Amino acid sequence: MAWKEVESGDDAKMLSDLQRKELARRRKEAEEGLPDAVRATYSVLLAVDEQGSIESKFLAPGSGSLFERAKQALIDDERLLATSLDPELFLPGSYLELWSEGEKAKRARDLVAAFAQFPRLPRLLGPGVLQASLARGVREGKIVLQIPRGDGSIRTLWRVEPSPDDLSRPETEVVPVAHGVLHEVQPELLLPERCEGLWLADSAPLKFERLLGFFDGMHAPRVASPEVIDKAVRACVQRGMLMARADGNVFLRQALPEGPLSRDLELLVPPPPVRGSDLGPKEIPEAWSERQTSLAQLAKAISTRRGHAVPWVLLRDAVSEALAARLFEVVEEGVWPCGPEDMSRVHFRIVEIVELNPAELVSSATRDVWAGPAPTIGKLKTSLEAAKGRRLPDDVFHTAVEGALSRGLFALVDPTKPLPTGKGLAAVRVRMPKASLFAEAQLSAQQIQDFAAIVPDLKRVAAELDFSFRVTITAEGEKPSDELVKELNKLLAGVSEKWRLE
Numbered sequence: 001m002a003w004k005e006v007e008s009g010d011d012a013k014m015l016s017d018l019q020r021k022e023l024a025r026r027r028k029e030a031e032e033g034l035p036d037a038v039r040a041t042y043s044v045l046l047a048v049d050e051q052g053s054i055e056s057k058f059l060a061p062g063s064g065s066l067f068e069r070a071k072q073a074l075i076d077d078e079r080l081l082a083t084s085l086d087p088e089l090f091l092p093g094s095y096l097e098l099w100s101e102g103e104k105a106k107r108a109r110d111l112v113a114a115f116a117q118f119p120r121l122p123r124l125l126g127p128g129v130l131q132a133s134l135a136r137g138v139r140e141g142k143i144v145l146q147i148p149r150g151d152g153s154i155r156t157l158w159r160v161e162p163s164p165d166d167l168s169r170p171e172t173e174v175v176p177v178a179h180g181v182l183h184e185v186q187p188e189l190l191l192p193e194r195c196e197g198l199w200l201a202d203s204a205p206l207k208f209e210r211l212l213g214f215f216d217g218m219h220a221p222r223v224a225s226p227e228v229i230d231k232a233v234r235a236c237v238q239r240g241m242l243m244a245r246a247d248g249n250v251f252l253r254q255a256l257p258e259g260p261l262s263r264d265l266e267l268l269v270p271p272p273p274v275r276g277s278d279l280g281p282k283e284i285p286e287a288w289s290e291r292q293t294s295l296a297q298l299a300k301a302i303s304t305r306r307g308h309a310v311p312w313v314l315l316r317d318a319v320s321e322a323l324a325a326r327l328f329e330v331v332e333e334g335v336w337p338c339g340p341e342d343m344s345r346v347h348f349r350i351v352e353i354v355e356l357n358p359a360e361l362v363s364s365a366t367r368d369v370w371a372g373p374a375p376t377i378g379k380l381k382t383s384l385e386a387a388k389g390r391r392l393p394d395d396v397f398h399t400a401v402e403g404a405l406s407r408g409l410f411a412l413v414d415p416t417k418p419l420p421t422g423k424g425l426a427a428v429r430v431r432m433p434k435a436s437l438f439a440e441a442q443l444s445a446q447q448i449q450d451f452a453a454i455v456p457d458l459k460r461v462a463a464e465l466d467f468s469f470r471v472t473i474t475a476e477g478e479k480p481s482d483e484l485v486k487e488l489n490k491l492l493a494g495v496s497e498k499w500r501l502e
Helices: 016-033 067-075 109-116 127-139 164-168 209-215 225-240 295-306 313-325 340-345 356-364 377-388 395-404 422-427 445-461 482-495
Strands: 002-006 043-048 054-059 143-148 155-156 173-176 243-246 249-251 266-268 292-294 326-328 347-350
Touching: 002 422, 054 313, 109 127, 109 164, 109 173, 127 143, 127 164, 143 164, 155 313, 209 225, 225 340, 292 295, 295 313, 295 340, 295 347, 313 326, 356 395, 377 395, 377 422, 395 422
Parallel strands: none
Antiparallel strands: 002 043, 043 054, 143 155, 143 173, 243 249, 243 266, 292 347, 326 347
């Protein structure tokens, strides 16, 4: 029955004579026993069913407007839906009986219309109530949305967030999971915990064969073709969401080989990254001999340590990080960067440290040490050696400390005592100056020009601070001729005579 609000007989003319008589009788019954002050502000809620029978209900007085009290009464009697509904109630077999026998798909707009068409159903406070319920059903995997495209293809949504436009399109159809056919699977749905029952355990690999069997119409909707899963797996691996393993090879953030995917292919949670400091002779001495190694030896040692093959991208990034930190360098006949097929041709050797940038003593490599109020110089040295993966010569480190003190990067806790040499240096405590800001970045040629343009602004904004700039130039590529190096140094000498490429 659909409720109809009638106050003081204003809407009585909309009813038949029989209904008006019934209304008058019910109103008289409702008035009996009420105080005079209450009789003037009463209202009656009427429900007229499909056969024309009337059911009335007295709306007791209370706080709030008549509309709000009537709305709350209807909500309490489950005659009005103001919030979302359980998505399963929209599916075949629910007591709402929204589906005809044998019906496998229903337009979303027809579901909305049903709540306004049939008196046996509660009314919706607004179409957004139903849309919110359908969106929840799609997110929870209970409903499939399919939207036909103009070219004849079909867009399907399952376990994702549909947009309001998706739900309001006249062609959008609601399909039960048992009858749904997915024409696309979002790559993120392959991740652990996204689809209950897909992964046996986060640490165990997911076999491609199990993945195909999961989309069977019971655990998940069927797919239009195996290529739908194939496409999702390829996208997931290429975006780095999951790692693939097949025939002894691993793939991460790279394209899988062309052709049908093997049913033996396995998907795994990506392993943690390899750091540049993990590749030094101190960490994996078995890969180094006489201070030299090859990329293939590093890859083998890291894989042995971890118990599985390491994806090429992780090894590549670690080598790039180590080269940038000058932990080692490429032997002249080697070429870097390279592809995985050239690993055995690339060799590295340890770089002899003859100079240490004083700024490294207050860089991210020593951040944890500076968390304390007054660390010792020995702790700074230990932290830097751990980051670089090798020992720093005492004389080189001593020179860097002197440079950091002269530049005001930090200060001695006891400035009255001279800076010692040898073993005594390690016990000296230092502190950050009261005002010291430090920034470090790798800039392109264009960014260098942009930086030069803001230098006057830096001095204008903070005139009380003394700014100094240290610029490091790195030029990589084929070995240049001596004439070219001389020409480059001539250009740099125009800025500073101490600036030279070696």
